[in-house]
Amino acid sequence: MRSLTRLLTALLLTGAAGSTAHALESVWARLPAALPVDSLAPALQRIEAAGPRATAAAAAYALGQFHQARGEYRPASLAFGRAAARLQGDDRAEARYRQGLSLLGERSPDRARAAFEEVILLSPPHRALAQLGLAQSFGLAGDAEQELNVLRRLLDGPAGEAEPAALERYAALCDRAHRAGESRAARERLLKRWPRSFEAARLVAPPEPGPAGQP
Numbered sequence: 001m002r003s004l005t006r007l008l009t010a011l012l013l014t015g016a017a018g019s020t021a022h023a024l025e026s027v028w029a030r031l032p033a034a035l036p037v038d039s040l041a042p043a044l045q046r047i048e049a050a051g052p053r054a055t056a057a058a059a060a061y062a063l064g065q066f067h068q069a070r071g072e073y074r075p076a077s078l079a080f081g082r083a084a085a086r087l088q089g090d091d092r093a094e095a096r097y098r099q100g101l102s103l104l105g106e107r108s109p110d111r112a113r114a115a116f117e118e119v120i121l122l123s124p125p126h127r128a129l130a131q132l133g134l135a136q137s138f139g140l141a142g143d144a145e146q147e148l149n150v151l152r153r154l155l156d157g158p159a160g161e162a163e164p165a166a167l168e169r170y171a172a173l174c175d176r177a178h179r180a181g182e183s184r185a186a187r188e189r190l191l192k193r194w195p196r197s198f199e200a201a202r203l204v205a206p207p208e209p210g211p212a213g214q215p
Helices: 002-014 021-029 037-050 053-069 073-085 089-105 109-122 124-140 144-156 160-176 180-193 198-204
Strands: none
Touching: 021 053, 037 053, 053 073, 053 089, 073 089, 089 109, 089 124, 109 124, 124 144, 124 160, 144 160, 160 180, 160 198, 180 198
16 A cells, blocks of 8 residues: 555655646636635536536546545546546547546556556656656556566657656566566665655655564
8 A cells, every 4th residue: 555655655655747737727727815725626517417518628627636636536537537638639639648547546556557558558758757647556456567567668669757766666576576686776766866856865765664672
């Protein structure tokens, strides 16, 4: 569970290229400035139901963001799915990528895998992060070998912002598989290329002290 939470956090922090934020401006402008947080979801649902296709897509996307930020992964995946159905190209890829993240949180590896595989085919700007998500979908399904293979392919190419999380996970999997040389090389690469990343900070952080009387 800890590794899944860590990966979701990494993916959400890095985000994805080609954000649909420009399309969301009209949605936020339709909401009252002092709208309580608990009223945001119903308001976005009304905009989605009443708006033309582009507005409805933006409202569904914003609704997905809202639920995802609250850890409500089931409604988030449904909202991003509705947004994706109304979008094309990189905008569709962005929505499907976010849907894939929500499906990981929902612990639905097969559906998450389908979303990430579509993104990899649809949009080169999203490919590296989608490959990272695809790897985690295999890990969630208990297929560590396939997870390792996907991470290896990702790290053999331009991994971009996905590289720190991919290196950290790759090193951990190599440890489990008793591949000490590969694990060490991955950690050295992480420290060299991403010294200020969260992953590098975790790597050099001192171990947490054990209970009193234990080292």
